[in-house]
Amino acid sequence: MHISEGVLSGQVLVAGGVLAAAGTAIGLKKMDYERVAEVGILASAFFVASLINVRIGVSSAHLILNGILGLLLGWAAFPAIFVALILQAVLFQFGGITVLGVNTVIMALPSVICYYLFSNIIFKSNSLAITAAFLGGFLSVLFSGLLLGVALIFTEESFFEMVLLIVGANFPVMVIEGIVTAFCVMFLRKVRPEMLPGYVK
């Protein structure tokens, strides 16, 4: 989910840039050189996963997966998403230089919020964990949509209808992100629980 070049006002672009820089700085601080390989390779896995189209009824959509990214990486989601966005810009020309900051915040801030909300519920009972993971996937996309809406409305109040349209159109994606995140978290709990936060041997 991202905003294209040439849409947003200067103030919004600057605000996005500053927030993204702050988040990335915190993420980098929390990630020592030992973890760069891990974060980098996971970031590339997310990059690849977000290229995959999933069928929804007659159409298809690609998933964002920022909920599970947040659960796996915490604050390091900021630098990971920032880097993935640079790669998308360079390789496919999706997004671009001036909106890099805003787009990083739109996707990474919900990741971090989901990390704080749900990371200590994942190893509770099955039904709790499934609910938490579903909400993590659902809410991260919803929050991204809302942040995107905020960026558009702060640029131009008349974008309101457009924002409603975008958030509404993404509702099926939110549900599917929730389902996929729930299954994915349960899978990781069985296969490689040490990847998830709050794991004790």
Added chain:
Amino acid sequence: MINEPFASGNSIVHRLDPRFRTFFAVLLSIEVALLKDFSAMGFALLVAFFLAASARLNIREVMKRLSSIFGFLLLLWIVIPLTYEGTPAWQAGWLTWTREGIHLSAQISLKSTAILMIFMALVATMTLSTLGRALKRLSMPGKLVHLLLMTYRYIFVIGQEYQRLYTAMRIRGFRPSTSLHSYKTYAYLFGMLFVRASKRAERVNQAMILRGFNGRFYSLDDFQPSYKNWIFAGTMMMIFTGILLMENGLLWPMKPF
């Protein structure tokens, strides 16, 4: 799945110092993103065309990449003129297209096309490892550059891993559909990708430590100083100032239509 059609080439632009190219791409993009004057935007688009031509970009690839934003722009042209408040330009039944809405759609279309083409001409014309080094020299934190290069390197490996897993799924009769089973299968596919990525990361990290990695990539070829870079910098500064003057109505002022 991923290719870099512009990265290799032998045009004038390809031979310029990547640091200069990255710097001016950022500078011009920010300037264009903030424009409000149509003559300035038109000129910026012309500059973008000129840069793309001097980088000798493959026109078909350029169109392919532009078409990804054209879909978005088309949606914009359908929605904004109808929903934006302002003086009506046309009316058909209960539908009203506003003058301000059309204005805004035109602005966004011009600006996004110009920025995209500047980016393709100046930044997409270098390989990612070169971009990484250029960003490092332009004082991006070393850890972030390291992360960028690491991610780039493993996109291809993970991409192949995905292809292998997907082939295995298809051989076992998987067909994507709108069903819980289908989403569950995708979730396990993603989960497996993350598991493999994480295991690989462990091995890579150990191998790097073993080889004495200290957080720095060394590069043998250095950026060559050349007077051409300074000519490029001068031209870009002139273009930057020209656009700025037009934006403020000091050069070729144009009345908004």
